[in-house]
Amino acid sequence: MSIPEGLQYAKSHEWVRVEDGVATVGITEHAQEELGDVVFVELPEKGASFSAGDTFGTIESVKAVSDLYAPVGGEVVEVNDALNDTPESVNEDPYGEGWIIRMQVSEEGEDLLSAGEYEKFLEEEG
Template sequence: MSSPSELRYTKEHEWAKLVGDGEVIIGITDHAQDALGDVVFVELPEVGDSFDAEDKFGVVESVKTVSDLYAPCGGEILEVNSALEDAPETVNGDPYGEGWIIRLSLSDNAQLDALMSASEYDAFVAAES
């Protein structure tokens, strides 16, 4: 399956989507959720926390394993998807939609450009497996 073309991607299998004025929504890719299997817990940061690009901002736990989440770009947390507290499996079912994880105010728009495009990410995943 090819990844949504409007998103940007990291080597850690997060996606970032520019929404409006300097804000991004961040989640994990379909490939990532598939590799993790049943997601049972997402450890979310607090609204107002700030991160630099590549900082650890949270944790995804599946039945089998635990995996850190890394910020694709720096900024301040505007919102976390608190629906994941009661329904973490949404990350499996709809990783690019209802399974989003955080909304961030972007400190530097150029950081998004440094991320992979959908076709680059698909090639990266293909090479990795």
């Protein structure tokens, strides 16, 4: 199970990487495994604003639909349009090509976990 160091993790299984005030958000290796083959990602509009904890989109596998939660608050400055054609990137490269949105951070996330804490959280949950 890949849980890269240096990212922060939400208990709802999103990861976030903040660089120069911009947060890149995706779902974790664990989340994509649980979902199975991802076939559709409903992305927000660029310019939309979300508070930390808000639903910002949905992700669908063949069988399941899951909400996506914003780990931090802010405005969406970029969405990964490539997922419209290749949603399977979320399965194949959840921390890379499978990123979902970028947000200008205006509100820090609460209860975000470090890689070690997230790993422990998964063990306790599973």
